[in-house]
Amino acid sequence: MTGQGPTVRDIASHAGVSIATVSRVLNDQEHVSPGTRELVQQAIDELGGRGPRRRPARTGAVFVRCPYLLTDYFGLIVSSIAETLDLHGRQLVLNAGEAAQHTSVLPTLANRPGIGGAIVVLPPEPGEELVALQESGFPFVIVDPRENVPRDIAAVSASHFAGARSLTAHLTELGHRRIGLLAGPENWLAGNARRAGHIAALAEAGTLLDPRLVVAGQPTVRFGFEAALHLLSAEERPTALLGFNDKVASGALAAAAQLGLRVPEDLSIAGFDDIDLAEATRPALTTVRQPLGEMGRIAVGLLIRLLERHRLDALHVELATDLIIRESTGPVGH
Structure with missing residues (x-):
């Protein structure tokens, strides 16, 4: 030895x-x-009475992967990450845009010269790639995981379950029971958590989820418009619609207008995220505010601790959301 x-x-x-x-x-x-x-x-x-010396803090730039258009939701998170990294004196290497979804990045990160760690936002990669990256010893943090990840992988997200539960509870308190759910992709962790929160609030109001009132799809304005038209054209239409996000909810507003339904007199509509669009619609959207800037800042804080070889007491951080009540929701019509 x-x-x-x-x-x-x-x-x-x-x-x-x-x-x-x-x-x-x-x-x-x-x-x-x-x-x-x-x-x-x-x-x-x-083997000798002492282990290897603890390695010094990792240097190098932070690789930020956000394979989506940097508008609204994602832009706010990435901007917060960039500003916080600058405060820590860390350079940023950005990998963004929808085209980046088709590029295999994670398996190469540990060997990229000049890269000390990474922050990945809503990673589309399979969980096996994330686990392999973690086992390589490369420090990284996930913002808003798309699927369940092991507890020893650092992650930051909002409380999707609690947010959806509070939103549905707001509607049930207004007398709504037939609530249409314009859900996000079925394989997204956030979508599953929000659906579970919705179901929990319905149960508290003594109502079971009617599967016929649930339509799943991509979180876009077009999906919200088409899904709302489908639900509102039924013989027994819902009295309220919940959108997976504010874009979906704005599409539902357009569908209601096309059908001549008044919001909120004939139909209540709500969203999720509280991006700028939520205040720009007419009527303004009731929604759930996610702390997007704080998510980015905390992700950087966790990564800096990993880079400096500190122990993390909380590897999965879930941030509270706020219910924002505006003009798009009201008592159930009679």
């Missing part, structure tokens, strides 16, 4: 655990059982 002490690979082999597990123990990270932690420490003692 050399005077430099055992390597991480030596320790992992001796303890019979993975290199990633040894790395977590050495960096004092969570999600390692006491028994495993003791096993690793025992291997270090038996």
